[in-house]
Amino acid sequence: MNLTNPDNQTAIAAVNKFATALAARYNPIVGCTRSWDAADPTDFQVIIDNMMNLQVLFASYALTKNETLRDIAISHAKKTMINHLRPDGSSFHVVDYNSTTGAVIDQRTSQGFADNSTWSRGQAWGIYGFANMYKNTQIFDFLETARRMAQYFLDNMPSDGIVPWDFNAPLNPPRPADTSAAMIAANGLILLAQQELTLHPPNIVGSTTYLASAIDIIKKTTTLAWKPSWQSLLSNGTVNNPARNNLTGIVYGDYYFIRAANELVSMGLTPC
Structure with a gap:
């Protein structure tokens, strides 16, 4: 949102629209927003990059006071904290969940060197x-x-x-x-x-x-x-x-x- 003109209605509408679209990709069973779509709809792919997307939920929450947006951001971050991080503080790029059970199917890379490496x-x-x-x-x-x-x-x-x-x-x-x-x-x-x-x-x-x-x-x-x-x-x-x-x-x-x-x-x- 344009901080020099916080009342800009075009910017406000855009922030809320983006937040609504992101919230629509949230699966409460998994506890995350879906990053990439897969041919198999039960393959729920989450990339660590999407930690950056969560700010739009907080921005929209500040505008609308819709607590659900804040709750989604916190849930996504908590699940990422558990399943993307290794004990030494390094990270997986991608975690695949089962969308119907929430179970972790795979922890891997897409753009890194190997599944056990740190991109x-x-x-x-x-x-x-x-x-x-x-x-x-x-x-x-x-x-x-x-x-x-x-x-x-x-x-x-x-x-x-x-x-x-x-x-x-x-x-x-x-x-x-x-x-x-x-x-x-x-x-x-x-x-x-x-x-x-x-x-x-x-x-x-x-x-x-x-x-x-x-x-x-x-x-x-x-x-x-x-x-x-x-x-x-x-x-x-x-x-x-x-x-x-x-x-x-x-x-x-x-x-x-x-x-x-x-x-x-x-x-x-x-x-x-």
């Missing part, structure tokens, strides 16, 4: 998504989940500070980078740093660490990949490596690059 953009979606869930609900489990996912991401960064397409992909041949994953993660770390300061008492050390890590990722990614000559701001994006769609500019990589920079400006941490 970096999915991990980044999770950091941001769970930090945002905490911002909207103050449910502490969501903050803890964002922390666990952030810790895995930072612990598995290579020494050059460039985010790989998949943290567990082989090094030979060289695995491609994904600048979109880097920029999404940077935004997630900034948001997580901000949420740490809302605690009583504030977690100063945690906030400082996440913020410093975000800035470092942005700096190293910019050094590698600043390529406006590509008709994008950043090169070295990986859309889908199994489909050999890598070493490219990506619109959402550029979007989150700009968004991270604007957030740092608004925080007074860098000049415009």
